[in-house]
Amino acid sequence: MVAAKTTSVPRSAKFKKYLPLYLMMLPGVIYLIINNYIPMAGLIIAFKDLNFRKGILGSDWIGFANFRYLFATSDALLITRNTVLYNVVFIALNNFLGVTVAILLNDMTALKAKKFYQSAVLLPYLISMVIISYLVFAFLSNDRGFLNRTVLPIFGQQGPSWYTNASLWPPILIFVNAWKNVGYLCVLYLSSILGINKEFYEAASLEGASKWQQIKYITLPLIKPTIIMMVLIMIGKIFYADFGLFYHVPMDSGALYKTTNVIDTYVYRGLLKTGDVGMSSAAGLYQSVVGFILVLTSNLVVRKVSPENALF
Template identity: 60%
Template sequence: MNIRKKHRIVQWPYFLMLAPGLVYLIINNYIPMFGVIIAFKDIDFSKGILKSDWVGFRNFKFLFKTSDAFIITRNTLLYNVTFIILGTIVGVTIAILLNELLSTRMRKTYQTVLLLPQLISMVIVAYIVYAFLNTESGFINNTLLNAAGKEPVYWYSEKKYWPFILTFVNLWKGMGYSCIVYLASIMGIDQSMYESAKIDGAGRMRQIWSITLPLLKPTIITMILMSVGRIFYSDFGLFYQVTMNSGALYEYTSTIDTYVYRALLQMNDLSMSSAAALYQSAVGFVLIVAVNAIVRKVDSENALF
């Protein structure tokens, strides 16, 4: 048939459109994926990466013999668990409160302000934290502790405070984002349910408890699971910039990401850094696949794959 033939869909333009992105993915993502073999090698750049000697799991043995391996794993996991729990509670609470506001204009205004920290880089956040904490001129030492008659604290060398500081900064920066996600989900709830609940005499708390929260549950679970899937990754900027990379704090502030960075670029230790990097990628991969399997069971619509 003439017409059919004339309008047969050619495939090559599609391949041409894909090509630049494909090239980029190969360079930026796929070559590094195969590059993880360096973790099993003793890299000697004079021989080249491919011709360097294989050493099996030696790099991993060295890594896990150090106390660092335990510390960075512990810190990464504990910080993430704290961030997930508190972040969810704060995000859901703020979203519910925003939804209770009658004035749409004020709701938008608050939302705009809450999102502000999300927009700025961790470098700027580091400056802000520095304005409060630095020893010589920080607000807390000079004004608050001074007024209370207390001795100044050397914040950047006293590690015990940092779990709290970093958790606060993380919440401060992230609450706008998570409350918007939850608010969007709450706004999608059928309003007639609230109307009939009101007719039945249900108060505000009752409505939140019996309608909003149960209907928000799938979103909450999905968001938590997504974060759990990334529990082996940390926000490099938070732990590197905000702490000003202060060595005295490492025991409580180094995570897998900061460890890999320091081992690679500050200590030039390819064997340790590549082993730690693959440790992160491999466990991260298992976690995300496992988590997705769970999401698919709980709420198949939101499963990644």
């Protein structure tokens, strides 16, 4: 009854009042429908034998056939393993380095040097993967690379053929990923450290606590929630790979697929290179669904650990 009274304004008048606001939202809503919601519905093509003459809706349903083909190949296991394992290493290493650099930066007394170091480590974060692939090429090119022509000869070593040797690539990709992303994590953790009350440190040094003890007993415990949150967010995205890192940096070299093929590059190649849309769409749906479950799960855990940082 109370509800009925408060909404005594006629519906039409209310709608008229808010019409400008709805109109304002219209372009964004239309965009999200086109760019996001229709493709979600389009995931059904994974269950179809796509025939462009019949169109997407007119193509024949084939149930799980695309998935049976996909999971019968060794590719499915390989791309899943590569995607997840690389991400596990990225999460551990990048967060470790990010926290370390942030702590070192925070307590640095030379302010100009501090500013310089921070600018330097953050710079790679703003660079596109295409440019990064050029930077890497300048080091690894077989006949002109800095490593093969300048560094390795100093040690009397013959340089390997980097772009055809798959076993060399896990460390390279891990290094490049850290090179690009540690600066971002460092800035993030630095802002978290700056939020710590300075009195804790003053009190601790009065008590004679060493630098290391202050880090161990004040800094680390107080930024732990931020670390946990970042790790959980990254775990939520563990089924998604950085396409540019795995495609451009190894220069799409076929000899390297064993260690460079991930779900995202597999889907791209299936769709645009080999024309195997069935497998590609099956792999895409697999990624979307598992990715969705992981995001929901990680958020559930975040909500348990620190509710204010949960996405929903």
